[in-house]
Amino acid sequence: MNSKLKAFCTIICLLMLFWSHHIASAQQPISQQAFAIFEQHCLDCHGEFGSYSDVLTIKHKDLIEDRSVIPGQPDTSELxxxxxxxxDTGSQMPLGQEPLDADAIATIRRWIEAGAPDWEAIPKPERRFITTEAMLKTIHTHVTSLTAFDRSFARYFTLTHLYNAGASDDNLRAYRSALSKLVNSLSWGAEVIKPTPIDQEETIFYIDLRHYEWDIKSDKWYKIEQAYPYGVQLNSSTYTTLCQETDCELPFVRADWFIATASLPPLYHEILGLPETDKQLETQLEVNVAENLKNAPGVRVWRAGFNESGVSVNNRIVERHKSRYGAYWKSYDFAGNVGSQNIFTHPLDFTHDGGEIIFNLPNGLQAYYLTTATGERLDEAPINIVSDAGSRDPIVRNGLSCMGCHTEGMKIFKDQMRSVIEQNLNPSYDKAQALRLYAEKSEMDSLVREDIARYRQAIAAAGGVFGGSEPIQQLVKQFEGPLDATHAAAEVGLETDDFLQNIRENSTLQDSDLLVLGVQNGSVKRDAWESQFGTAVSLLNLGKHTNRTLERITELNPELPRNKKLNDGYFTVGSTKDEVVAVQGTPKSLSQRSFSYDGSSVGFENDRVIRWYSSPLNPLKVRIVPARDTPNKGYFTVGSTKDEVVAVQGTPNSLSQWSFGYGGSSVNFKNDRVIRWYSSPLNPLKAKMIPEN
Structure with a gap:
């Protein structure tokens, strides 16, 4: 065959391939063609779990019923x-993106002209159940594709159980987006790096710990392992090999659990490594608030004030400082509006009751921090100072609540202070300094726009949506809801019929709360399922449960007797929820993980106390008892144990696994030993440095 004939045959083959693809596309139902366009361009915002699903949901029934689409009439269809x-009713869609190309728009027009047929009426291919062993082999194949050096930094998040349980494509899409946003919002890495799907179904996601600096200073994944209640050492040689390759006992965790848990304290604080006080955070971010306010108003710090805010009950002052990674915003919030809490008469020397800090991470996303008046870190804010009025649960919890409020980055506000200062002819404060500090509207607006643009660029890189409602909040509610048999079965890696058959055949499982899953519409609460999970895994011969929650509690106070009812009028680390209620009474508000008592809060894991904050306005009845043989030298130092600190300093008013707080002062621990402290002049610690011999 000569060269000309070969070339001719090649052209004919290419033309045949082109026309076969064209014919296949043309034969695809117009409804599926239209939905493919919606799926690519619209569902992140307007899917069932999209950020703007409250405005419009791309579901066929909804589009027709609300007349966004009028079948047969594209020129009168708002969509x-x-x-x-x-x-007249809004901006061009997709909002903030390039317009659809002409072919895509023409396809939508043809779909409407054809009567807008329902894509949901076309049966979808049945999903193949992904076994646990298949999931493990997929992860192992990926791990072994990495260099031997890189494997110990490889970790994975899974959505396999949700896929197996029949979660909608919309739901899975929302989880993928939320996972990327949250992982990058917990990162000190310089770039936004999305978790990488490694399977065809996109249910397993790979991350490199180094991309997020989770390997620096302390092993952040170890903290995740400790908090994870669904860890199982599986009866699988693939799993054993995988653990060896990654040098990790739990190389993967479920993404839905991670989203629901790492978006809230304590894990939110632990992964970000947020210190116990705002002063320590400011040192970390190279922000000197006192020096900025004194010497650099209008240069390194700008301030505004107003009496109306989305979360503040009373007056609010906001302050923007330059920081290492962009902006450091600090709010001052008040329990009242009179006396020194009247910001309009005390713009420089007000007395605040708490605050919120928002600061840029190196990748441009935002992190959050709630504080007391003395700068101590809080898990949740006192409801008499700030509240989430638009939520079913009005408590502002660090991390999750802040993300939900700041989906557009910094919120635009209108300063009321500068004009008041300008009009005050004989103020009792330094008017010139106040005018230097409280910025002109144009200057402050420019700074806010700069910060919004930084956040917008970062959230786009993470694959998230700018503005609207926060999908992470929706997914947390979904995770905390009850489980039916299908979801419970998927969480242990079994198909529903096999799972229910095992329950019916096992007398111990029948005696548990799980028998209800076998009845019509039966379900089990998330906390009940979590408490039964280890038993179920063991009785189903799936492996060994590796719940480390009690290990975390033991690290906090090894001498505490467990499971013992306290009758001395106090509760402590390891106390149950019932014991807290018996001592403290009914909480003002509660969630699965925390109780709130008018500014004070108690945090739980597996229904046992692991942290608290005791407000001086409404102190908790808490106590830590050091071991009997603990010496009291009158001071503690670097290397002292937690017992030795308590023996000298007493019960802390705030407590977490890694730190004790004492009214503005704080002590930090590693491996149960003091590694550093901050001693506030308002409440100095009994700490002493001992010179080495």
């Missing part, structure tokens, strides 16, 4: 018109 450009 189609908004693809062409702005209308």
């Amino acid at each position: 189609y018109l908004r693809l062409l450009g702005d209308t």
Whole structure:
């Protein structure tokens, strides 16, 4: 065959391939073609779990019922018109993105002209159940594709159980987006790096710990392992090999659990490594608040004040400082509006009751920090100072609540202070300094726009949506809801019928709360399922449960007797929820992980106390008792144990696994030993440095 004939045959083959693809595309139902466009361009915002699902949901029934689409009439269908450009009812879609190309718009038009047939009426291929062993082999294949050096930094998040349980494509899409946003919002890495799917179904995601600096200073994954209640050492040689390759006991965790847990304290604080006081945080971010306020108003710090805010009950002052990675915003919030809490008469020497800090991470996303008046870190804010009025649960919890409020980065506000200062002819404060500090509107607006733009760029890189509602909040509620048999079965890696058959055949499982899963519409609460999970895994011969929650509690206070009812009028680390209620009474508000008592809070894991904050306005009845043989030298130092600190300093008013707080002062621990402290002049610690011999 000569060269010309070969070339001719090649061209004919290419043309045949092109026309076969064209014919296949043309034969695809127009409804599926339209949905493919919606799926690619619209569902992150307007899917069932999208950020703007409250405005419009791309579900066929909804589009027809609310007349966004009028079958047969594209020129009067609002959805189609908004693809062409702005209308009287809103801006061109997709919002903030490039307009759809002409072919895509033409496809949507043809779909509407054809009567807008329902893509949901076309049966979808049945999903193949992904076994635990298949999941393990997929992860192992990926791990072994890495260099031997890189494998110990490889970790994975899974959505396999949700896929097996029949979660909708919309739901899975929302989880993927939320996982990327949260992982990058817990990162000190310089870039936004999305978790990488490693399977065809996109249910297993790979991360490199080094990308997020989770390997620096302390092993952040170890903290995740400790908090994870669903860890199982599986009866699988693949699992054993995988653990060896990654040098890790739990190389993967479920993404839905991670999203629901790492978006809230204590894990939110632990992964980010947020210190116990705002002063320590400011040192970390190279922000000197006192020096900025004294010497650099209008240069390194700008301030505004107002009496109306989305979360503050009373007056609020906001302050922007330059920081290492962009902006460091600090709010001052008040329990009242009179006396020194009247910001309009005390713009420089007000007395605040708490605050919120928002600061840029190196990748441009934002992190959050709640504080007391003296700068101690809080898990949740006192409801008499700030509240989430638009939520079913009004308590502002660090991390999750802040993300939900700041989906557009910094919120735009209107300063009321500067004009008041300008009009005050004979103020009792330094008017010139106040005018230097409280910025002109144009200057403050420019700074806010700069910070919004930084956040917008970062959230786009993470694959998230700018603005709207926060999908992470929706997914946390979903995770905390009850489980039916299908979801419970998927969480242990079994198909539903096999799982229920095992329950029916096992007398111990029948005596548990799980028997209800076999009845019609039966379900089990998340906390009940979590408490039964280890038993179920063991009786189903799936492996050994590796719940480390009690290990965390033991690290806090090894001498505490467990499971013992306290009758001395106090509760402590390891106390149950019932014991807290018996001592403290009914909480003002509660969630699965915390009780709140008018500014004070108690945090739980596996229904046992692991942290608290005791407000001086409403102190908790808490106590830590040091071991009997603990010496009291009158001071503690670097290397002292927690018992030795308590023997000298007493019960801390705030407590977590890694630190004790004492009214503005704080002590930090590693391996149960003091590694550093901050001693506030308002409440100095009995700490002493001992010179080495």
